[in-house]
Amino acid sequence: MQAATTANGPERRTNWDTVDWRHAQGIVRNLRQRIFRATRAGDHRKVRSLQKLMLRSQSNILMSVRRVTQENTGRNTPGVDKVVVKTPRARGEMVDHLATFQPWMSKPVRRVYIPKGNSGKQRPLGIPTVQDRCLQAMVKNALEPEWEARFERTSYGFRPGRRPHDAIAKVYLLARPNKRKKWVVDADIKGAFDNIDHDFLLSAVGEAPGRELIRQWLKAGIMEEGVYHDTLTGTPQGGVISPLLLNIALHGMEAALDVRYNTKGEVKSNRAVVRFADDFVVFCESQEDALQVKDVELPRWLAERGLSLSEEKTRVVHLTEGFDFLSFNVRHYRRTTTPTGHKLLIKPSKKAENAVREKLREDWMELKGKCIQDVLRRLNPVIRGWADYFRRGVASKVFRRLDSFMHQRAARYGRFTHPRKSWTWLVKRYWGKLSPGHEDQWVFGDKKPLKNGNYWHLLKFSWFKIVRHTLIRGTASPDDPDLREYWWARRRVNIRHLSAEDVDLANDQDWACPVCGEELINGEPLERHHLKARSEGGSDHHSNRVIVHLFCHQQLTAEWRRRRRMGQASCGGS
Secondary structure, eight states: OOOOEETTEEOOOOOGGGOOHHHHHHHHHHHHHHHHHHHHHTOHHHHHHHHHHHHHOHHHHHHHHHIIIIISTTTTOOOTTOOOOOSHHHHHHHHHHHTTOOOOOOOOEEEEEEEETTTTEEEEEEEOOHHHHHHHHHHHHHHHHHHHTTSOTTBOTTOTTOOHHHHHHHHHHHHSTTSSOOEEEEEEBTTHHHHOOHHHHHHHHOSOTTHHHHHHHHHSOEEETTEEEOOOSOOOTTSSSHHHHHHHHHTTHHHHTTOOBOTTSOBOSSEEEEEETTEEEEEESSHHHHHHIIIIIHHHHHHTTTOOBOTTTOEEEETTTOEEETTEEEEEEEOTTSTTSEEEEEEEOHHHHHHHHHHHHHHHHHTTTOOHHHHHHHHHHHHHHHHHHHTTSSOHHHHHHHHHHHHHHHHHHHHHHSTTSOHHHHHHHHEESOSTTOOOSOEEEEOSOOTTSOOEEOOOGGGSOOOOOOOOOTTOOTTOGGGHHHHHHHHHHOOTTSOHHHHHHHHHTTTBOTTTOSBSOSSSOEEEEESSOGGGTOOOSGGGEEEEEHHHHHHHHHHHHHHHHHHHHHHHHO
């Protein structure tokens, strides 16, 4: 769909606040499913035709702009043109601009650096312009369903519906003491994003629509401190499409290592592999075979892609020695009471524990002299995020150690803030039974009650009970139209972030958003919407509230403000 043009450029016609997201999401989802189905059927001509249709789709443009400018965490980070898109008007103008179908020329990426783990090193990121990011999201929607129908079952990184806990759950099945594959190649690819061979990657992509744009993004270059540098290899780590390109480049690892499955999806070969993006482990039955994989087969296969293993980080280990994978430590421990004489434990790694401890210590130091509300606002998200990630492993002892550390830091905070007060006074001021549902008397927080009678308090790691993760089924993909009920059931399990009242509201809505009609639990943030605004006398009663997606709530709020302005103008005119 092409936007009309005027002497001053494209005519503005997209009103972001009135977009029919239910219609747009339905079209994009339907096209993705048709591309997936055609790929599985081997109809490559139809796949290319549908991909061209996706790139021309106005709905794809809308969904891509929404993802880049509203959903992604880097939405406020500009590229080399220093442009960000923050307002509904600017988003509508971006949609109209992308709909012109003019010959696009990509711009260089802006090089920034972020801390790499706890090593003191820095990881380079390439930040494309907002326009390039939107185009990448559009091309990704066209390419991803085709590759989702082809990707290997043990590839878990940066794929829709898959997460690190699926990779850990697969490692658990392969590393159990009653299994035969006890030697592990703990592998790490050296600078995977920076060294992918462009010719190999373009050859793997084939003659797909958007290929020329991909070539431009690969060759766009880097701007660092005002100096331009060519990019002869690699794909910028920070682009929307970069993770998909990395997965395409590393596709075929199972075939290269001769990993085979029976009709039930069980491994029937002497090797098995679990990969999360460029981080992977290979399970073997003997040390000799593991060394063959590490020294011969993997280097030869990676060399075709312009990649190589990191000699410092790649090693062959026995499960009794253990290895770290995705910040978990996987190891066999001696247990004479078990039939095999060993017990498998997957725990938070020491490196991950030390990193969060250092992060929390730095936060406490920066919060010296700040009010208790600032302390809770800063620390609770860190605790919640870390505990929710590691609660899928054997983490109870680690959680208790971190709670003890946090208690010591809270005591230091209290003594620094009130140096002339006694410990008894500090306890009465900051500690008590502040968390409903917990009988713990040593909860740190603000003892001034909130409007609902509760207290704002510091979370504890040990409050996050251990929850086992259910491994994703084989090659299942959200783009497979035959698995809609399966994916709906998996999303419904992930409702721990909802309160009991929110669950009741969601049940009344049949777990669907009343604005866009999509499933509530689809990865988007949620908002509680009042059917009658409180400023107009609406109550907080159950009957006056619904749960909607965050961006649907923004749309409802914009419509309410528009009606209110019109009403005020009408009253003024009369």
